[in-house]
Amino acid sequence: MRTLPPAMRLKVLAAADLFAEHGLDATKMEDIAAATGVPKATLYYYFEGKEDILTFLFAEILDEVAEAIAGARATSGSASDRLAAAILAHLRIFERFPMASRALQFDLGRAARVPVIAQRVDAAFVEPVHALLLEGASDGSLRPTRHPRLVALGILGAVTTTGINALTIQPGHRAEGVATELVALVLSGVAA
Amino acid sequence: MRTLPPAMRLKVLAAADLFAEHGLDATKMEDIAAATGVPKATLYYYFEGKEDILTFLFAEILDEVAEAIAGARATSGSASDRLAAAILAHLRIFERFPMASRALQFDLGRAARVPVIAQRVDAAFVEPVHALLLEGASDGSLRPTRHPRLVALGILGAVTTTGINALTIQPGHRAEGVATELVALVLSGVAA
DNA sequence: AGAGAGTTTATACTTTCAGTACAACCTCGG
DNA sequence: CCGAGGTTGTACTGAAAGTATAAACTCTCT
Numbered sequence: 514m515r516t517l518p519p520a521m522r523l524k525v526l527a528a529a530d531l532f533a534e535h536g537l538d539a540t541k542m543e544d545i546a547a548a549t550g551v552p553k554a555t556l557y558y559y560f561e562g563k564e565d566i567l568t569f570l571f572a573e574i575l576d577e578v579a580e581a582i583a584g585a586r587a588t589s590g591s592a593s594d595r596l597a598a599a600i601l602a603h604l605r606i607f608e609r610f611p612m613a614s615r616a617l618q619f620d621l622g623r624a625a626r627v628p629v630i631a632q633r634v635d636a637a638f639v640e641p642v643h644a645l646l647l648e649g650a651s652d653g654s655l656r657p658t659r660h661p662r663l664v665a666l667g668i669l670g671a672v673t674t675t676g677i678n679a680l681t682i683q684p685g686h687r688a689e690g691v692a693t694e695l696v697a698l699v700l701s702g703v704a705a
Numbered sequence: 706m707r708t709l710p711p712a713m714r715l716k717v718l719a720a721a722d723l724f725a726e727h728g729l730d731a732t733k734m735e736d737i738a739a740a741t742g743v744p745k746a747t748l749y750y751y752f753e754g755k756e757d758i759l760t761f762l763f764a765e766i767l768d769e770v771a772e773a774i775a776g777a778r779a780t781s782g783s784a785s786d787r788l789a790a791a792i793l794a795h796l797r798i799f800e801r802f803p804m805a806s807r808a809l810q811f812d813l814g815r816a817a818r819v820p821v822i823a824q825r826v827d828a829a830f831v832e833p834v835h836a837l838l839l840e841g842a843s844d845g846s847l848r849p850t851r852h853p854r855l856v857a858l859g860i861l862g863a864v865t866t867t868g869i870n871a872l873t874i875q876p877g878h879r880a881e882g883v884a885t886e887l888v889a890l891v892l893s894g895v896a897a
Numbered sequence: 898a899g900a901g902a903g904t905t906t907a908t909a910c911t912t913t914c915a916g917t918a919c920a921a922c923c924t925c926g927g
Numbered sequence: 928c929c930g931a932g933g934t935t936g937t938a939c940t941g942a943a944a945g946t947a948t949a950a951a952c953t954c955t956c957t
Contacts, residue, residue, distance in 0.1 A: 697850075
């Protein structure tokens with residue numbers, strides 16, 4: 514993928530709607546050209562192919578997630594507080610970019626095979642939460658876990674599955690409400 | 706999709722390996738024909754197309770999940786114990802069918818658009834866990850939650866994300882070990 | 898046995914797209 | 928104003944999905 518001029522970048526972002534609605538393979542290059550206003554030949558000038566466009570879009574939104582979570586992590590407060598803030602920040606992304614999020618749910622499984630995407634998922638979420646778990650074990654606000662990486666993965670799964678479903682696929686919840694429920698689950702569990 | 710004769714059903718199950726390795730679109734009908742020993746023309750006699758084969762496979766494995774979880778739910782014991790058993794049972798499926806599980810992680814996002822699959826996911830996991838949460842609130846082993854359906858979704862996300870990653874994509878864990886960590890997360894959370 | 902319904906399969910075909918090739922044109926810094 | 932690199936239309940190639948069809952085969956019922 515060649516580096517995109519800013520104007521082009523903005524136009525291409527519109528492709529998220531198509532991917533969200535039909536998924537990668539049901540979306541034709543001609544459709545992308547039509548929806549973004551960028552001619553097919555130009556798309557092929559910048560991208561290796563369709564999948565490369567999807568990769569670009571996912572990298573963009575994962576960068577948003579990374580930034581949001583890094584922001585939450587950088588707050589002052591106990592690790593526990595910052596974990597709660599990170600979950601809320603993550604959910605707000607789904608609310609802010611519903612279409613891109615739906616696209617994510619549609620094709621992330623495939624995209625995760627692309628190393629760039631796998632790395633970004635890790636860098637955006639798994640790694641910072643993993644770090645928060647360790648910090649929490651130090652500052653005493655979180656209990657130590659034997660496999661913090663697994664736990665971080667579990668939290669990621671809980672947040673994305675619930676968030677994308679409740680905020681984009683069948684809306685009717687607000688990020689704050691979902692966050693309340695999820696933070697309670699993650700911090701305190703469901704035991705009585 | 707026509708109903709499959711048992712012999713055919715068994716052969717077609719072998720397609721899971723292909724989907725697990727390459728995903729739906731990178732898998733050619735000719736490849737499926739070669740791998741299963743069922744000629745292309747016969748595949749089209751029974752299935753509407755490629756996606757229909759994927760749907761069939763996912764329905765099969767989701768039925769396994771449904772059965773396993775229903776089994777765990779039918780145990781005697783508190784709702785809390787049965788929730789723990791359900792999580793372990795779910796993880797054991799990933800261990801028993803690693804290939805089908807990888808295929809799931811690859812293409813479930815897309816398959817979930819097919820109503821049949823969405824229903825089975827719900828019936829296999831969300832609904833029983835939802836019920837367990839309510840039972841737990843009654844028998845006192847689980848705390849009441851405001852949105853039990855969201856919480857059930859969260860638990861589903863945590864279990865599948867962690868399970869598929871730790872048991873099939875980068876193995877090196879056993880279902881029991883993962884279950885210990887996840888049950889602790891789900892029941893008690895990570896707060897100190 | 899034999900008719901007929903439904904199953905199985907080979908082969909050949911149509912169609913739809915992804916991706917390529919290329920030439921013309923445009924734009925902007927030196 | 929010249930040339931490099933960006934932009935785009937048009938035409939093409941190739942791969943694979945899916946369709947059509949006819950022949951063969953199997954099983955059941957009479």
